[in-house]
Amino acid sequence: MENPPDMSEALESLAAKVRACRICVEQPRGRPLPHQPRPVLVPSSKARILLAGQAPGTKVHISGMPFTDASGDRLRNWLGVTPDEFYDTEKFAIVPMGFCFPGQDAKGADLPPRKECAPAWRADLMALMPQIDLVLTIGGYAQSWHMGTARGPSLTETVRNWRAVWDAAAGPKVLPLPHPSWRNTGWLKKNPWFEMDLLPFLRSEIRYRLN
Numbered sequence: 001m002e003n004p005p006d007m008s009e010a011l012e013s014l015a016a017k018v019r020a021c022r023i024c025v026e027q028p029r030g031r032p033l034p035h036q037p038r039p040v041l042v043p044s045s046k047a048r049i050l051l052a053g054q055a056p057g058t059k060v061h062i063s064g065m066p067f068t069d070a071s072g073d074r075l076r077n078w079l080g081v082t083p084d085e086f087y088d089t090e091k092f093a094i095v096p097m098g099f100c101f102p103g104q105d106a107k108g109a110d111l112p113p114r115k116e117c118a119p120a121w122r123a124d125l126m127a128l129m130p131q132i133d134l135v136l137t138i139g140g141y142a143q144s145w146h147m148g149t150a151r152g153p154s155l156t157e158t159v160r161n162w163r164a165v166w167d168a169a170a171g172p173k174v175l176p177l178p179h180p181s182w183r184n185t186g187w188l189k190k191n192p193w194f195e196m197d198l199l200p201f202l203r204s205e206i207r208y209r210l211n
Contacts, residue, residue, distance in 0.1 A: 003131055008045035011128040015043050018121050024100060029115040039099035039117075040066055043125055047093040048209045050132045050172070051075075052142035054179060055098030055113040066094045074180035075138070080203035081210070091210055093132065095125055097141045109183070113141050133172045134209060136202075139179040147174060156191065162198055175202055 003011070018041060024033040040056045042065075051066075059069040065087070067075055076086050085091055098113025099121075105111055122145065126132075137143040143151045143158055150165055152158040158165070158176045165174055178184050178194070188194060 003045040003128070007128055011043055011045050011125075014121075014124055014128060015041065018099060018125070021099065021117075021120070023116045023120060024114045027116070033100060033114065034103045035061075035101070037100045038064060040064060041096065041099055041125075042066060042087075042089060042092075042094040043129060044089040044093035045129065046090045046131065047129075048131060048133050049092050049206065050129065050135045051092055051094045051138065052135055052146055053094070053096040053138040054141055055096050055110065056101045057110055058101060058104075061101035066096065070182055071180045074182075078177070078180065078199055078202065079206050081206065085210060093129060095122075097122070097139075097145060118145055134205060135172050135174045136177055137174060138177045143176050147176065150174075151176075156187070159194065159198070160191070173205070175205070177202075 019039050021039050022037050025037055026032075038056075038061055040060055053066070056066065057069055057071065060066055066072070067086070072086075076083060079086070081091075096113065098117045100114060100117075102111040102114050135146050137146045140151075140155050140158075143155070147158070147165065150168055152161055155176075155178060159178055162176055165176055175198070177198075178187055
């Protein structure tokens with residue numbers, strides 16, 4: 001399904017405003033962003049699948065394209081898609097919870113998504129993408145926003161409960177996923193059901209929407 005031209009133009013206009021956004025520097029909630037903003041998002045007026053991730057990492061901040069890193073390689077493997085399919089805006093919209101790389105903590109881990117992004121932009125972006133019928137919530141921040149009370153007490157419980165989440169979705173279908181970061185390799189080993197049960201279902205739903 002494709003949105004009317006006026007809605008597609010409105011989405012392009014809004015995306016341009018997001019890419020020019022500087023609120024995390026000029027009107028920050030807490031400490032300002034420690035570097036120049038570079039919002040990264042790929043909304044779409046045609047794609048049926050939305051990837052709702054966390055925030056860009058260092059490599060994505062440099063490239064200006066989402067998931068151009070090892071996490072992206074793992075995510076594409078989970079989805080069972082090629083890079084060409086993944087970056088096809090008629091197939092996937094990619095709109096993270098935070099649009100700019102948030103910086104790192106003392107241990108070298110990425111900080112949480114900036115608190116300014118979602119309140120300022122997310123509802124308006126979603127309103128202009130009504131054709132989305134599958135939302136992949138990657139990590140706890142996306143799950144909190146898109147799932148509300150359906151989110152469990154932990155990421156593990158939320159993802160483990162994916163069948164109930166899927167059945168309960170009143171609008172677009174939702175599948176909760178862990179972040180594909182290498183830091184979650186241990187989690188994947190401890191939770192083999194993710195690759196055995198959830199991934200085959202996920203790949204089937206992805207392929208259904210791409211064909």
